[in-house]
Amino acid sequence: MLPKNGTARHAEGSKTPQYLATLAATMLVFSAGAIIGWSAPALPILEDQNSTISVHATPDQSSWIGSLLAIGAFIGALPAGSLADKLGRKMSMLLLAVPLLLSWGLIFIAGSVNLLYLARLIGGIGLGATCTIIPMYIAEIAEDSVRGTLSSSFQLMLCCGILYTYAFGAVASYYSIAIACTILPLIFVAVFFRAPETPVYLLKKGLRSQAEMSLKTLRGSQYNTTRELHSLQNELTKQSQGQTSFAKALNRREAKYALIISLGMMVFQQFSGINIVIFYSSKIFDAAGSTLKAELCTILVGLAQVLSTLVSMVLIDRAGRKILLQVSATSMSICLLVLGYYFMKKDRGDDVSSMGMVPVAAVIIYILLFAIGFGPIPWMMSGEVLPADIKGVCTGIAVSLNWTLAFLVTFSFQMLTSTLGNSGTYFLFAGICACGLLFSTFVVIETKGKSLQEIQDELAGKA
Missing domain, CATH: 1.20.1250.20 (MFS general substrate transporter like domains)
Structure with missing residues (x-):
């Protein structure tokens, strides 16, 4: 990165686009946090045999409903990095809205505990993949001086998503919680759709002109991309030399x-x-x-x-x-x-x-x-x-x-x-x-x- 003096200050460009892209990306994390937080208000309702919902659970079944989320996250995390390397960070993130939406849909219509098991497993898959790809995306779009702040937004939005479900759970019904959480992945798709792909991924694919456009989008149209592109390209070249597996x-x-x-x-x-x-x-x-x-x-x-x-x-x-x-x-x-x-x-x-x-x-x-x-x-x-x-x-x-x-x-x-x-x-x-x-x-x-x-x-x- 160019030093912060003289004409270099002009070359730095703006940090605002990076904050906006990070905010849009972490709406997916907010959605994932809601999935984590759901069990706290929902499981007591499921265990209450007098509640008017269409499905009930024993304490043992509730334990599995909660734990299957972690199992799904394990399954989803393993291939997520490879998926992001093949399809790109942006496309992979957009696709992750699908398992999150499917999970909430199954929770809403579930008439049996088995459907809830499936919903939590699918939601966990989306959660694990989200935890894999989002930190990768943020680290690759952020300038060195704000990378820590932007990367911390992952944990912030995860906690906000958990708190969102806790707050709804204190005042809303079982089905209202599901509806309130279903809209979150849709909001993510709407706000993230026009966000840029990371310049690191584009350079890995040999798309230098697109990587330059991505940097200009993230740093501002007046930003001089030459030095940062050269640095990123050098690192990628150095890592790829002599590596066959x-x-x-x-x-x-x-x-x-x-x-x-x-x-x-x-x-x-x-x-x-x-x-x-x-x-x-x-x-x-x-x-x-x-x-x-x-x-x-x-x-x-x-x-x-x-x-x-x-x-x-x-x-x-x-x-x-x-x-x-x-x-x-x-x-x-x-x-x-x-x-x-x-x-x-x-x-x-x-x-x-x-x-x-x-x-x-x-x-x-x-x-x-x-x-x-x-x-x-x-x-x-x-x-x-x-x-x-x-x-x-x-x-x-x-x-x-x-x-x-x-x-x-x-x-x-x-x-x-x-x-x-x-x-x-x-x-x-x-x-x-x-x-x-x-x-x-x-x-x-x-x-x-x-x-x-x-x-x-x-x-x-x-x-």
Whole structure:
């Protein structure tokens, strides 16, 4: 990128088109967030045998309705990167509106639990593919100076989608929730249809003139594209030279290092216990003796995620990725230690009446600090650190791992609490968060303000 002085300032162009393209793209993420959030208001209605809906579910069936989303996400993530490499980022994203619409349609008409199973599986496929392709798209359209901020919008819109469903679930009927969520993929198609393809993908396909048009659309018509196109082309050429297979491409130092960072951050994101805290937040509040209603608890959780992700967007291109990951991991570990200590005293019969708000505060602070670091950054850095020639496949692998771990951690929570107790379970996840701090400090590289080529050079060990 040209330096910010003299005539170079004119060459920078405008950042507004990048923000608009990112906003349009992340409407798909908003839709995916609504699918995640649906189970919180919908499952209690499905389990209520007195409700007037056409389908009901037992607690065991509800567990599968919730868990099949993660299984579908695993299935959808694996081929999504390869699909984006073949059809393009933009076309693949537009096609993802189909499984999301189909999922909501099946939920609306379902007269049996089996149809709900199918709906959640299909919705999960769209969710997993969305989590794979959107970070890739944003990383490839954004300038270095705002790439962190724009990439953080993925987590922000995911949280907004979850909060959207929570809020509707508190006031609307089962069928009204489905209708309100069905319109979201349609809005995405309408606003994203005219967005540009990424210049990186177009250069990979040898479409240099179209890549130049894409850059002008994203940076402004007065932007001098020569230097940025040359830099992108050099990196793609360097990666493709001498590479005949995915295995050989993966054998490069920078590719292996990038994959370790991507997979490691996905592991620590899920093993931080975030899904347990979110899914069981109302139960944690109940166990702590809180008088807050379950609906209000879920809305508070969703609101905390949105607000802290907004803070992260402001800080991420100023403070940097590493420091936010370190603060996030440290704070989550402390909050989980507090939760563990509270339940240890409660379970052994000590008087904890004076500590009634302690677990509530610990949960809210935990979610706030997760959404500042380990919420958005793992998704974002996969798009930043992975080399372009293996980004599609490796992003799919990273996202599939994420959702596999989400399923395993959520499903094993009851077994862990039975074996280790509430306190032992939270102490375990606190220890994992401490390991996440070490990983962030000694393995993860700082990518703030660096071009994609500079990141690859650092991963390769070049000065």
